Amino acid sequence: MKSNKIRIIKDFDKLDSEIQEQIKLFYPEGFSEHLIQFTNKNGEFVSALPFETEDKIYMVRMSVKKAMQIIDDDVDYDDDGVLKDDTREKYEDKYPDLDSIQANYDGEDEDD
Numbered sequence: 001m002k003s004n005k006i007r008i009i010k011d012f013d014k015l016d017s018e019i020q021e022q023i024k025l026f027y028p029e030g031f032s033e034h035l036i037q038f039t040n041k042n043g044e045f046v047s048a049l050p051f052e053t054e055d056k057i058y059m060v061r062m063s064v065k066k067a068m069q070i071i072d073d074d075v076d077y078d079d080d081g082v083l084k085d086d087t088r089e090k091y092e093d094k095y096p097d098l099d100s101i102q103a104n105y106d107g108e109d110e111d112d
Helices: 017-026 066-073 084-092 100-103
Strands: 007-010 036-039 046-053 056-063
Touching: 017 056, 017 100, 036 084, 084 100
Parallel strands: 007 056
Antiparallel strands: 036 046, 046 056
């Protein structure tokens, strides 16, 4: 089944801050372990972090090295590369519907 959602390929630092925050909440232990590889429309091999919202599918371009650097430089993450509890709570309050979007992305049924 093909999704009718808009597909966006973009660098992390070029995303709106709201999308960045949702991605952090979706991947609280960092990005590097969740990267996928695909071939883009130009036939180039790309690695990216997948993230899905209600109406869009993002492929956030980044290498493993870049993924680790983003986390290292981000004050929202602790020294172990885990989203800080106070930041997580703030984002959970700000994006309460993210759980249902995650369930759909993971292939789960919201009623389960």
